[in-house]
Amino acid sequence: MPNNIDAPPPRALYISREVAVQIAKQADAHPNEEVCGLLAGNTQNITQVFPIANDAPVKSSSFQMNAAELLRVLKQIDLSENDIIATYHSHPNGKLIVSKQDITALGQNWPHVCHVVVGRQAGALLMKAWTIQNQDISSVPILVDKRKVRFDDPQRLSKAQQVAIILAAVITIMILIALAVTLLPPPPDLTNPFR
Numbered sequence: 359m360p361n362n363i364d365a366p367p368p369r370a371l372y373i374s375r376e377v378a379v380q381i382a383k384q385a386d387a388h389p390n391e392e393v394c395g396l397l398a399g400n401t402q403n404i405t406q407v408f409p410i411a412n413d414a415p416v417k418s419s420s421f422q423m424n425a426a427e428l429l430r431v432l433k434q435i436d437l438s439e440n441d442i443i444a445t446y447h448s449h450p451n452g453k454l455i456v457s458k459q460d461i462t463a464l465g466q467n468w469p470h471v472c473h474v475v476v477g478r479q480a481g482a483l484l485m486k487a488w489t490i491q492n493q494d495i496s497s498v499p500i501l502v503d504k505r506k507v508r509f510d511d512p513q514r515l516s517k518a519q520q521v522a523i524i525l526a527a528v529i530t531i532m533i534l535i536a537l538a539v540t541l542l543p544p545p546p547d548l549t550n551p552f553r
């Protein structure tokens with residue numbers, strides 16, 4: 359089933375854990391280079407990963423899918439009756455925001471699919487998905503194994519961190535109140551009304 363390039367890109371990406379693991383392994387094999395490829399399946403489930411060699415002259419900060427491999431993969435996806443749902447590539451610096459170059463190249467060539475940017479951080483796979491249409495860039499949620507297991511929010515705090523921050527704020531407020539009380543002038547002496 360060929361992609362309908364007039365259709366809007368998906369609003370959420372459903373990735374299986376196996377797919378996420380395969381992308382992580384590919385990124386780990388080239389930690390200092392951008393790795394890239396295509397993700398295929400249907401809008402409810404991405405089941406196939408197709409790694410494609412990066413042909414960019416400067417692989418540490420850009421990617422360009424090898425043309426021959428890309429053609430071969432496109433044929434394979436077509437034969438499997440799956441759709442291309444997303445492109446993916448890694449950012450060795452761990453930043454999950456699409457670069458200016460990404461916006462130009464992906465927006466021109468792949469406006470009808472999503473774009474997953476991945477990074478590795480302390481063993482975790484970070485992922486963020488984007489759509490790029492007419493210079494309009496939006497992020498798209500990623501679900502792994504249809505659960506709200508989110509890999510795409512590196513700023514997310516753990517429960518313990520959230521509790522620590524709230525506690526710190528409460529303690530600060532208590533100290534401020536204590537200071538305010540001690541700084542108040544002494545209460546007027548009301549025992550002598552004729553003073």
Ligand SMILES: [Zn+2]
Nearest residue numbers: 447456457460
């Ligand atoms: Zn990029």
